[in-house]
Amino acid sequence: MPESSWTEVVGVIAHDLKTPITSVKGYLELIEQVGELNERQQQFSERALNSLKHMEQLVGLLLELSWIDADRPLQCDDCDVAALLTRVVSVLEDMAARREVTCHLEIEPHLGVIPAEGRRLEQAILNLVNNAIKYNRQGGEVWVTAKKSESHVHLTIRDTGVGIAPEDQPYIFDRFYRVRSHSHEHIEGTGLGLSIVKAVIEKHGGTINLESALGEGTTFFVTLPRARGASCE
Numbered sequence: 092m093p094e095s096s097w098t099e100v101v102g103v104i105a106h107d108l109k110t111p112i113t114s115v116k117g118y119l120e121l122i123e124q125v126g127e128l129n130e131r132q133q134q135f136s137e138r139a140l141n142s143l144k145h146m147e148q149l150v151g152l153l154l155e156l157s158w159i160d161a162d163r164p165l166q167c168d169d170c171d172v173a174a175l176l177t178r179v180v181s182v183l184e185d186m187a188a189r190r191e192v193t194c195h196l197e198i199e200p201h202l203g204v205i206p207a208e209g210r211r212l213e214q215a216i217l218n219l220v221n222n223a224i225k226y227n228r229q230g231g232e233v234w235v236t237a238k239k240s241e242s243h244v245h246l247t248i249r250d251t252g253v254g255i256a257p258e259d260q261p262y263i264f265d266r267f268y269r270v271r272s273h274s275h276e277h278i279e280g281t282g283l284g285l286s287i288v289k290a291v292i293e294k295h296g297g298t299i300n301l302e303s304a305l306g307e308g309t310t311f312f313v314t315l316p317r318a319r320g321a322s323c324e
């Protein structure tokens with residue numbers, strides 16, 4: 092099968108999976124409302140719901156991959172970067188609290204808007220901040236900063252986590268690449284997140300780089316153009 096039709100098949104399957112997933116999720120949530128569950132029933136229903144949420148995330152990743160490979164233009168709008176970052180940090184607040192990680196947001200005043208497909212860009216930044224929390228230590232910190240130059244908006248996502256060894260850094264944006272070391276061992280993931288982040292940022296005409304020191308932490312540097320580029324429809 093040629094690669095383009097393979098990507099289309101993956102896209103269609105992933106898209107069609109969304110309907111049954113939403114339906115099962117709805118029924119599981121309804122079960123909890125119908126009447127009091129005993130402890131085991133409660134436990135089973137929670138497990139089923141968690142697995143389903145995981146499946147939902149995987150389907151989301153597949154849809155992003157098939158969108159990237161299809162190389163379609165972006166549906167750009169004016170995207171308020173400060174509002175986007177504030178939403179990302181607030182969505183991840185609970186996850187950070189569970190891991191006792193503190194998130195700081197430092198946004199230059201009057202940062203303004205950039206041309207972007209807001210939903211995809213937000214998901215990409217969410218992935219970076221999610222990693223910064225997930226690969227952090229208990230009691231660790233995350234700083235998200237944003238400022239602008241004449242031509243670009245510059246974002247940094249810095250953490251005090253486990254860090255990435257120099258020999259892993261060249262592969263970190265490859266599809267399915269995950270660091271195999273003791274410090275990353277028990278942390279779940281598919282290894283797809285950063286490959287999608289990089290593709291989405293580059294599609295916007297931006298760049299992403301990192302600096303990292305083992306045991307000290309990692310900083311991702313993202314630049315995004317403030318002017319409308321060719322990849323916007």
Ligand SMILES: Nc1ncnc2c1ncn2[C@@H]1O[C@H](COP(=O)(O)OP(=O)(O)OP(=O)(O)O)[C@@H](O)[C@H]1O
Binds near residue numbers: 252268283284309
């Ligand atoms: N902030 C970080 N600190 C330390 N290691 C990181 C960080 N971000 C990413 N990594 C390493 O890079 C690998 C690739 O990251 P990526 O986000 O692509 O995948 P993942 O987090 O494993 O899975 P997914 O994001 O798809 O759930 C991770 O498995 C992890 O080893």
Ligand SMILES: [Mg+2]
Binds near residue numbers: 221222280284
């Ligand atoms: Mg990730």
